[in-house]
Amino acid sequence: MSRVTVALPKAAITGLALAALALCLIGLATGGAKPAALAALTTGLSLLLLAGVAWTVRFFDAWQRRRDHQRLDSLLGDAEMVCILADSDTGAIEWCNAAAVEHFNLTPPQKITTVLSDLHADPDGFVTRLQDLASLSGRADHRLKLQNCERVYRVEKLGDNQFLWRIALETRADTRDALPFEFAQFQPDGRLDYISPALRQDLSQNRISKDQLFQGTPPPHGQIAPVTLSAAGIERLAIRLESQGAATETVLFLPPQHGLDMPEHSIKPGETRHLQNLPVGLAHITLDGQLTYVNDEARRLLRLRDTYLPVLSDALEGLGRPVLEWIADIASGRMARSTEVLRLNCTLNETYLKVTLTTPPREGVNFIVAVFSDVTELKSLEAKFTQSQKMQAIGQLAGGVAHDFNNLLTAISGHCDLLLLRHDRSDLNYPDLMQIQQNTNRAAALVRQLLALSRQQTLKFVTLDLQETMDDVIHLLNRLVGEKVTLSLRHGENVAPIRSDKRQFEQVLMNLVVNARDALPMGGEIRIETASCALPKGLIRENVQLPAGNYTLIKISDDGIGIPQPLLGKVFDPFFTTKRQGEGTGLGLSTVYGIVKQSGGYVFIESEEGVGTTFTLYFAAQTPEPALRDLPKREGLHSSALQSRHALVLLVEDETPVRSFAARALELQGHRVIEADCGEAALDILQDPSIVPDCFVTDVIMPGLDGPSWIAQIRPRFPDTPVVFMSGYAEDSRVAAQARISNATFLGKPFSLVEFTQTVHAQLRLPTEMA
Template sequence: MLVAEIDAGANRRVLYLLPPPDEIISPSELGWETFQDLPVPLIKLGPDGTVLAFNRMAAKLLGVSLRREAHLSQLMEGLGRSISDWLDDSLAGRLVQKSEFLRLTRTDREIFVQVSLNRISEPGEAALIAVLQDATELKSLEAQFVQSQKMQAIGQLAGGVAHDFNNLLTAISGHCDLLLLRHDQGDPDFSDLVQINQNANRAAALVGQLLAFSRKQTLRPETLDMRDTLADLTHLLNRLVGEKVTLTLSHDPVLAPIRADKRQLEQVLMNLVVNARDAMPAGGEIRIVTEVTTLDHPLERDRVSVPAGRFVTVQVNDDGTGIPRDKLQKIFEPFFTTKRTGEGTGLGLSTAYGIVKQTGGFIFVDSEVGRGTSFTLYFPVLEGQPTTVSRAVVSSPDKGPPPRADGVILLVEDEAPVRAFASRALRLRGYTVLEAESAEAALKTLEDKDLDIDVFVTDVVMPGMDGPSWVRQALKQRPDVRVVFVSGYAEDNFGEEQSKIPNSVFLPKPFSLTDLTNTVHNQLH
């Protein structure tokens, strides 16, 4: 039996003779009976990391793998160094960080724990008490925050790089346009110049994809019916999927209109269909389903909240190889691809993500390895009359250049190559061009009261004062001057600013010689 001796006072001692427990427990382990019902998971470890005892909460958290004589390294992982070293440092009092985050080796579900080690002394040798705390939700929130920060940082980087590249491409393609004006098709240099021009346009399309991911590309939204959009695209999609893959479309009998950029939306659908085709090398079926969905309550999914309301949904389903779970959260990142080198840039899904988000929609993916993948796009239904969109009236190149004209243009652009091209292009069309490399220089030029200016052509983002700011200041003295804003970013980035400036239009970079001269001509007439 168990004997308990207690001081009863007045030099008396009381002996309690207790019945033995079900299991024979050594005196050193007896104290753990007291901790069985504590609401904190506790594990007693030997100096070598062997489990000596544990309470009920620890058994519930760690599962069946927690047993006496098991080693701590069999129960959890992810420390970044050997668990034996961590235990040695704890026993020696060398721990700088009091707790560590580890992942349990349970196979039924993923659990993270925060573990604090405390040294205790017992007769014979020292031991350790591990205090555990379930940190699964904390780690999940941390992963979501890190992913959000990463996507935001990549977006800012992509947008900044794309802005600078648009300036370079404007200068390259612009000066190429100037050279093409001086060479006819019989000239031996003509084909080389055409090649430069075509490749500059391809580079511009690639930069457009980066801007799409960072949601800074210029959209031209219009009222669309998804049924008509897919009908126009079906012939091209059938050519894309090839002979081994079947493409089937299923539409809701009554589809509501949405508001989106048709060209960009077609690019999203083509990217999704091409990925579905590549996931089925032996052939199969791609199913595109459109329908109107009404959400009575907000839809919480993938760290996103879709508000209640009516949506047009587009599903692109395949029976392909599927996407592993560890790659699902990365598929919308730029340059992330599972294809071999040369088979893909990794920009397709990131472009789709950016376009859908900038349109005001949502994109989700469901996938099972070996079973297939389903992408679902949500676009808010356009209720009532569509709003008008402020956009530059840019003539397409096939309409040819406008006739020669007279007028005085104040050109403000901090990038010297872009300024050189734009000024030469406008002078070739008969305009008088005054150049300024900054907003401050432009305002200095306008101090001459006798100077008549017809159009301001100005960059938006410049060192010092930006485009809209100096234009607003200049229009106080010259209210009748018309304005052309040019930028490598999207119109949306300063749409509110531009809407407050009368007689102003927006021209996105990179622009061609014809784009520029036609826009100025339309502003003057």
């Protein structure tokens, strides 16, 4: 289909003809005898002849184009695939068949890129690439896969500057068409997403809303009900499946020969072949609770292995009332639909089914319909959520109890210290006072365990060198394990430091070593290992996602009796213990879990009965801190009163025993103390301009104004006065307010006399020796 192409456009040929006529007229006007006139006439006639040739060639070219288009019309005009003839230089469409007009609404001389702009980001580059391939080999093919079809491009070169594009739309078969039941699926906005082939014959519309499909309301979720298809006026039985997070909603239709067009007035239990392959568990139950029919899905859910059909109460349990009463409520019409979650009998693993009883689809039916669905995973999530709520409640309770208990312990320990100041070792009361002090310290340790359980203990994070830290604590651990058990420690190479509270980290090691020792009643070996671990892609372990990064590992393993697999998920639960009554509180491992999690780490357990147990701790690897240089000494206060160790301290504490102890401790150091029982009282005292305290000592949690709040109100007047915050709670958001207050420090309860006076003197820049 090659043809001659005229380079001169129509406007150029027209201009050439006009110029030729002008020269001819000039030559004739001058008589034609003079040489100049003769030359003009000759040139004009030549140009006029050239224009005529150009017009002739152009006419032949247009005729040839029309002939080519007629040939294409006869060959491809009625073809199902899209056919387009495009110019290679301009990309303009010279011809297209009816399929192209129908699919792409083309009207020449549009460009070929118009067809491709909807699916290709760079249609010009796509056209150039395929036409270049067609120029080299004569033809170029390309397949574009879409959601439900494929678009196939074939480009052929015709002549010097023409390309024939053929575009075929191949629809892929929908796998849903092969399913042996009739159903329709809807998008969340109500648009019809799919309809099975049998229903397509009855419905004339392809995209209709849910309201247009049904006359009245669609069937309820999980219940068989009669519906009328509005498009065809057909009555059918249908059941709407619950979506449970799916992208579409499905409505199943029962075959008409078993539906409402039956001449009988009831559906017989035996006529259930249409229900057998449904992807939802369906069963028929008589009024006495006997299963008379179950389809394949219901048989799988109920774990029925033979043809015997049990009574519903024998297959499921956990209703909480007689099954016959439940069935009677449905059969009598007192309830149109009822759903219960029941547990399946005779299974090794707990399986929960959601059972929905619905009223019969027609009057006169002597059975009711049950719909089954597996909700075991949902039940498991519910149990985990309940456990998390219980843990949160226990944590809140532990935090509240620990706060009040810390105040009591502070008062007991403080007054005991005051008594010890007046009794030396030769005094008869000295051993009793030491017993009080030791038991107070034991009670304080128990409170720290409760706070670790609720993750509310105050942690002072520092960078810990594991080798140095473990070398310090290994001697204590050796005394804990006894003579029958060997404790070995092995450090890896270049193990990075971790960041945690030193005292609480030692508590973690002690708890895990003691737990391993108790698992070795006949003796054995406990191994502590440290190593570095790089996780460039993170790690998923026991449903926990560890972010990517570098970690430091600590493993504590033993060869003891191990832990039974059913109990592994409970070892970190508070108050859970496998020891006999009186041998353990059940707070050891829960304390470990709380401290590790509050430190930003992860703890995992691996155990096998008779083999042993391994606890693995993951902490984020830290960069070693540079050696600390000698800090410059802070300048002392210029107050002559402070230089003589006599400062004015405003003490604010709502607990009277704690306030009494703190005041006496400061007075013994020679300080003057002004006491207040709340933040409002402290503000009233400071209204006197003559009262200028040298230090503020305040509790954090108090009725009314808390410590940071009343300090913030007087801070503009006393910008540099040191502050000591006290609290039995963690250093949480309210305590963290001290970070916004300059020259402030925190002292956790319970504290001893020495700790209290040293903290106050450190804020006052005074020596810490006791008076």
